Amino acid sequence: MLFNSIEFLIFLPIVFIIYWFVLGKNLRGQNLLLLIASYFFYGWWDWQFLTLILLSTIVDFICGQKITSTINKAKKKLFLRISIFTNLGILGFFKYSNFFVESFIDAFTLFGLELSSSSLAIVLPVGISFYTFQTMSYTIDLYKGKMDQAKGFVDFAAFVSFFPQLVAGPIERASNLLPQFYQKRNFDIEKAKNGMRQILWGLLKKVVIADNCATIVNEIFNNSDQYSGSTLVLGAVLFAFQVYGDFSGYSDIAIGVSRLFGFNLMQNFAFPYFSRDIAEFWRRWHISLSTWFRDYLYIPLGGSRTGMRGKIRNTFIIFLVSGFWHGANWTFVAWGGLNALYFLPLLIAGKNRSNIEVIAKGKIFPGFKDLVNVLLTFSLTVLAWIFFRAESMSSAIDYLEEIFSISLFKVPEVFPKITLVLILVFLVIEWLGREGKFAIEKFGLDWHRVIRWVFYYVLCFCILWFSGPKQDFIYFQF
Numbered sequence: 001m002l003f004n005s006i007e008f009l010i011f012l013p014i015v016f017i018i019y020w021f022v023l024g025k026n027l028r029g030q031n032l033l034l035l036i037a038s039y040f041f042y043g044w045w046d047w048q049f050l051t052l053i054l055l056s057t058i059v060d061f062i063c064g065q066k067i068t069s070t071i072n073k074a075k076k077k078l079f080l081r082i083s084i085f086t087n088l089g090i091l092g093f094f095k096y097s098n099f100f101v102e103s104f105i106d107a108f109t110l111f112g113l114e115l116s117s118s119s120l121a122i123v124l125p126v127g128i129s130f131y132t133f134q135t136m137s138y139t140i141d142l143y144k145g146k147m148d149q150a151k152g153f154v155d156f157a158a159f160v161s162f163f164p165q166l167v168a169g170p171i172e173r174a175s176n177l178l179p180q181f182y183q184k185r186n187f188d189i190e191k192a193k194n195g196m197r198q199i200l201w202g203l204l205k206k207v208v209i210a211d212n213c214a215t216i217v218n219e220i221f222n223n224s225d226q227y228s229g230s231t232l233v234l235g236a237v238l239f240a241f242q243v244y245g246d247f248s249g250y251s252d253i254a255i256g257v258s259r260l261f262g263f264n265l266m267q268n269f270a271f272p273y274f275s276r277d278i279a280e281f282w283r284r285w286h287i288s289l290s291t292w293f294r295d296y297l298y299i300p301l302g303g304s305r306t307g308m309r310g311k312i313r314n315t316f317i318i319f320l321v322s323g324f325w326h327g328a329n330w331t332f333v334a335w336g337g338l339n340a341l342y343f344l345p346l347l348i349a350g351k352n353r354s355n356i357e358v359i360a361k362g363k364i365f366p367g368f369k370d371l372v373n374v375l376l377t378f379s380l381t382v383l384a385w386i387f388f389r390a391e392s393m394s395s396a397i398d399y400l401e402e403i404f405s406i407s408l409f410k411v412p413e414v415f416p417k418i419t420l421v422l423i424l425v426f427l428v429i430e431w432l433g434r435e436g437k438f439a440i441e442k443f444g445l446d447w448h449r450v451i452r453w454v455f456y457y458v459l460c461f462c463i464l465w466f467s468g469p470k471q472d473f474i475y476f477q478f
Contacts, residue, residue, distance in 0.1 A: 001044040003253045004207055004470070011041065016260060020187050031158045031181055034261070038163035042127075049125040052090060057160045059086045060135045061153055067142045068149040076143055083139035087132040094125055096328045127167035129325060133292055135160050138174035140296060147175040155181045164257040168250045168475040170268040170288035177265070185262030194441065195259030200456065201440050202252025204463055209426055210245035211468030212419045213238040220414060221389055224399050229408035232399055234415075239389050240382045241423055244273065246474045247286070252438055271434045273381075273427075274359050276373035278342040279352040281381060289325070293318050308348065315347055316340045326388070331396055335387040342380055358435050422466060 001008050015037045023029040043050050063083040067076050138156075141147045150156035159178045165171075220227055220235030227235070251268035258265045268288050275281035282290055294303075301314045316337070323336020346352040359374065360366040366374070383400075390396035433439035440459075444452045 001041050002472070003250065003257075004203060007044065011037075012257065012260075019261060024187070027182075027184055028154070030185065031155050034163070035154055035158040035161060038158065038161035038166060041163040042161065042166055045126050052094075052125055052128065053131060053161055054157075056087055056090065056132060056135050057153075057157045059083060060139050060160075061150060061156050063139050064142050064149045064156075067139060080139055080143045084136060087136050091128055091132045094128055130169050130171055131160060131166060133171050133289075134174070137171075137292070137296070138178065141173070141175050147178070150178060151182060162258075162263075164261075164263075165251075165254040165265060168247070168254070168473055169286075170251055170254065170266050171292055172265060172288065173292075177263070180263050188262065191259050191262070195256040197440050197456075198252045198256035198259070198438050200256075200459055200463075201438055202249040202254075202256060204459055205245040205249030205252065205426075206473070207467035207470075208245075208422060208462055210242045210249060210474075211471045212416075212422065212466070213242035213245065213468075214471045215469055216414060216416050216419065217242050217389070221391075221399075224395070224402065227402075227413055228410040229403040229405050230410050231412040231414050232403050233408065234412050236382045236386050236389075236399075236403075238416075238419070240273070240378070240385050243385065243388070243474055244269075245426075246471075250473050250475065255438075267437050270437075271358075271430055271439075273378055274374055274431065274434055275377050276355045276359060276370055277346055277351070277377055278339065278380065279346050280355040281377055282339070282343070283356075289322065293322060297321065311347060312344065315343055319343070330393050331387045331390050334393060334396070335384050338384045338387065342384070361435065418466070422462075 001011060015033065019030055019033055023033055039050055039053075042053065060083050063079040066079040070076055070079075138147075138150070138159075142149055150159070156178070159174065159181055162172075162177070217235055217239045220231060221239070224232055224235070248269035255265045255268070266288055268286060270284040270287065272281050272284035275284055298314055298318050301317065302310050303314065304311055306314070319336040319340035320333055321336070323332040323334070323339075326332045326335070343352065346354075359370055386399055387393075387396045390399060429443065430439045433441065433443040436442045444455050447455070
């Protein structure tokens with residue numbers, strides 16, 4: 001079920017009304033309702049894949065009980081391994097089987113041996129990379145003694161399948177989200193208003209920015225051999241806004257919907273395109289995944305406690321694994337490797353934590369140095385996005401070759417004026433609201449009530465009038 005669909009527009013109010021007005025004082029009933037609603041929400045795509053969520057839930061719930069109840073450290077580690085291997089095994093089979101089969105065939109082709117090119121044709125379940133990482137955090141944190149075991153199966157199952165963020169995150173830690181299922185939740189009108197504002201902004205990001213960019217991006221990338229380097233640059237820039245509007249828009253809607261039900265999810269994006277270096281970009285982009293890899297992979301590998309050689313090794317491991325997490329294609333690995341190379345000079349120079357505060361905090365305009373650094377960081381990011389978007393490594397290389405040719409100086413064959421104006425207005429609002437958790441969290445709250453509501457109605461009008469052709473969320477494929 002899509003957030004930007006009629007079905008969800010009907011589904012959400014029904015669940016909301018039952019949740020607050022029928023089960024408002026029944027915590028167990030609310031959790032059971034969320035579990036049923038979440039399975040219905042996910043099963044709307046394909047009910048058969050509900051068995052995978054249920055399997056992960058059962059395995060991790062039982063392993064969690066065993067980890068907590070046993071004193072023997074070896075047995076604790078055994079059940080932790082069962083949890084991790086089960087989740088990664090499911091993820092690996094459904095997400096990477098075709099990739100490894102095709103790579104195996106390609107490797108033999110290099111030596112002149114022709115093998116059958118038929119793959120397993122395995123369908124990738126929506127959101128599997130998100131909920132497997134979320135449920136693994138539970139058993140890992142239990143093993144490390146960072147949290148208590150789940151009190152009941154229904155509560156735990158509702159945590160694993162929580163519908164607002166089930167399909168595309170944020171990837172919540174069990175230590176943050178699971179305890180919220182045990183706390184009595186009272187309807188908070190201010191929290192609900194805040195959630196509605198974030199939903200509104202997320203919808204605008206998705207249907208106005210991302211979906212309008214998608215049409216042009218698809219045309220340019222699918223026919224890149226027919227366009228000049230200047231047009232390809234435009235296509236790459238528009239893809240940068242497409243993927244940001246699409247993914248951060250989903251996160252905004254997920255966080256906003258969660259607030260309607262009394263839950264607080266972590267911030268997943270913090271205005272990453274206003275970053276002054278790549279390290280800052282990765283602290284602001286897909287925060288839930290970046291911090292997951294930091295806590296569960298980078299730090300266990302030694303993190304920054306090792307020497308410089310170890311830091312470099314660990315950094316490349318994190319970025320390459322992050323790339324591979326995004327998809328079973330060498331283009332994603334290249335994207336991760338390229339970002340690691342961007343990060344390397346900052347790491348060696350010890351400047352990877354130079355820009356912690358919000359850019360130009362308390363000011364309207366950035367300084368010249370900050371502006372130059374933002375433009376440079378954005379340019380490097382756009383360059384890397386080409387690998388992320390390309391269908392293959394050869395396509396990405398051809399795309400780049402044309403960009404760095406004389407045709408770069410031609411007038412672009414494609415120039416979507418309305419889309420570019422919408423992006424410009426969008427950036428202005430994002431800039432003015434960059435000190436909040438989302439652009440319009442505090443934007444306009446000090447205006448006269450009439451003016452503020454006119455602003456909200458203008459955003460609603462833009463969503464209805466300027467929405468692009470309906471597109472699936474990009475991160476559904478991951």
